[in-house]
Amino acid sequence: MAIEAVVFDIGNVLIRWQPELYYDALIGEARRRQMFSEVDLHAMNERIDAGDDFRETVYGCAEAHPDWAGEIRHWHDNWVHLASPAIEGSVALLRALRTRGVPVFFLSNIGEGPLAQGQEIHPFLAEYDRAYISGAMKAVKPYPEIYAMVEADCGLAPEALLFADDRADNIATAAGRGWQTHLFETPEGWQDCLLSHGLLAEPVITRA
Template sequence: MSIRAVVFDIGNVLIEWAPERYFDRVLGEERRRALFAEVDLHAMNDRIDQGEDFREVVYATAELYPDWAEHIRHWHDNWLELATPEIPGSVALLRRLRARGVPVFALTNFGIGTFDLAEPAYPFLTEFDRRYVSGHMKFIKPGHEIFEQVERDCGLPPESLLFTDDRDDNIATAAARGWQVHPFRGPEGWEDCLIGHGLLPARDAA
């Protein structure tokens, strides 16, 4: 079946998501490793991505770890510095698809509060035909439920959706549901995939 919509993950596909890099800069690598070993910050972030209040979750976690409290609060107070910069090649592909009339969706693990911060900083986030944001959906990837909600909402057959994501577990779930998939390793490979599906024209031979 031909592709009827292209589905983009956001983190590390359209926007670099590198909390460790931020904390390396603030704390140094050794202390950052100690922080992340003691405090499961990614599990904390999963709660935000499932719709819990951004500030409440971060500040409550900080209270549990007084030795790290100041730096845990950075996750909220300096969040945009954790999610930067955009990946220009991927943004260009999103816009090229739209210019050719290809429906483009977002499917992302993103909190309600964090997405509210990201949208004005990254205007391309407003350019999707449909946006599936986990904080509003109350489910996160790689669980099947969020993919099922996308299928039900858009009404398209799973095999007509082409999905890219940087995480192999998310790709595996989509593939198991019958979606066509591309493990994202960079804009160049993603462009090759889109060309291969006939969604974008081939590059000039030169």
């Protein structure tokens, strides 16, 4: 079946999502390792992904861990730098697809607050035909519910969706539902996939 929409994850596909690197630059690797061992910041973020209020969740975690309060608040106050930089090759592919009239969807584990902050400095995060955001949907990858919600909303057959994500578990659930998938590693590899499906007329990323 021909592809009728291309579905992008956001973190590590369109923008780098490695908070540890931000904190390494902020406080040094040794202190960052200590903080992450004492505070489960990824669990905090999963609550935001699932729909909890962004500022309230981060600031509540800071209050619960006063030794790290200032550093934890960066997760909210400087999120646009925490989730940075843009992966320019992927952005170019997104825009090339939309120029060709190919519908582009987002399917991402991200809170509504972080996405709104990101859109302030990354215009491409508002360049989509449909956005399926876990924080708004109150459902997260890799659980099947969120994929079923996408299918029901867009009305397309699973086989007509081509999904790129950097996590194998997220890809596995989509593939199990019949979606066509690509495990994202580099923009160049994603471009090769899009070209193989005839979704691009020519390469838009120049290989070094």
